Amino acid sequence: MTLRLGDTAPDFEQESSQGTLRFYDFLGDNWGILFSHPADYTPVCTTELGYTAKLQDEFTRRGVKAIALSVDDVESHQGWISDINETQHTTVNFPIIADQNRKVSTLYDFIHPNASETVTVRSLVIIDPHKKVRLIITYPASTGRNFNEVLRVIDSLQLTDNYKVATPANWEQGQDVVIVPSIKDEAELKQRFPKGYTAVKPYLRLTPQPDKT
Template sequence: MAHLQLGDTAPDFIADSQLGETAFHQWKGDSWAVLFSHPADKTPVCTTEMGRFAQREEEFTKCNVKLVGLSVDTVEEHKAWIPDIEKFAGAEVNYPILDDADKKVSELYGMIHPGEGDTNSVRAGFVVDPEHTIRLILMCPKSTGRNVDEILRVVDALQTADSAGAATGADWKVGDRIIVPPTIPTDEAREQFEDVEEIYPYLRFTTGRKK
């Protein structure tokens, strides 16, 4: 089983899906990606999750993020399940759902947790940046559906931090102030940004507007 960590290169793979063959790195290109697994097709929690991703896909697209799902089921099973998802969610599933019946991708990414009671994939999620670097790893138990709002929020936070050379605080959302990294002295930060508020020498906020 793989033990991937933040900063690792996301392993490449080729897998079939209901939309055809997906060569991960090539398919992703210079976009961000959210690769998320679910335990099995035609199960209740998974249906709500896949539907929610379908409903929110346009928001991910606006952030230059591609979605790709996975379970240890076949393309034929995915195709039989998708109409249920679309009817429940009122949205089309336009992202690929990978066929991982042989568990190659699940094992490559460490998505199989035998301690969870069987050999299905858990609710694993990976945010991968344009350089194929893993920026977020999220693992949820099979009984608990993921918060798609939080995944979108983290993508926004990562992209904001990358572009501003800063960090984001607890519960940060788009429009909130960002945090000046401790490695940048306050005087230097004030030369870079229009407004810097110093709470403590190590905690400084800014809107991120550059001078």
């Protein structure tokens, strides 16, 4: 199965470090981040899971739940979590799925045969409250994931879902955004963007971030 942007994220029931877990029930009405790891006790992933735990307040503020996946069993996960807590000076506060049978990995296209026929690649999927896939990033094994970028994308998605805007290159919270080209009526522009806008080109119009005072 190939998973693409806009697809409905597959539901599943699987064992995890926090017990049996049904994915949709776990997410509820929240946004979700599901990210895969090739195995337990891997060095780069140890740092990633530790950093994710440290971001708990940032995720909670955005209404996001994180959940990880590795192809090892629950007992192995528990030992790895102990190592993560010790070495990364944090407490892992989200579940790690035990995907020994590769069920979830197959549903989410986390196994790339040309990279490895047996273990998952290091992918990350953002899922919105309607259970739609909104972002897919796949990293090489040698490169740790940038969770600051993940937060930036979530901020962009949540902003652009609520306003007729898009976010430009390297956008950060509080910076100007782009008015979508489909809005052409001047009265609608004034109504939607009372702070005004700058037309760099007819198709490139910048306006202050609309949800900031």
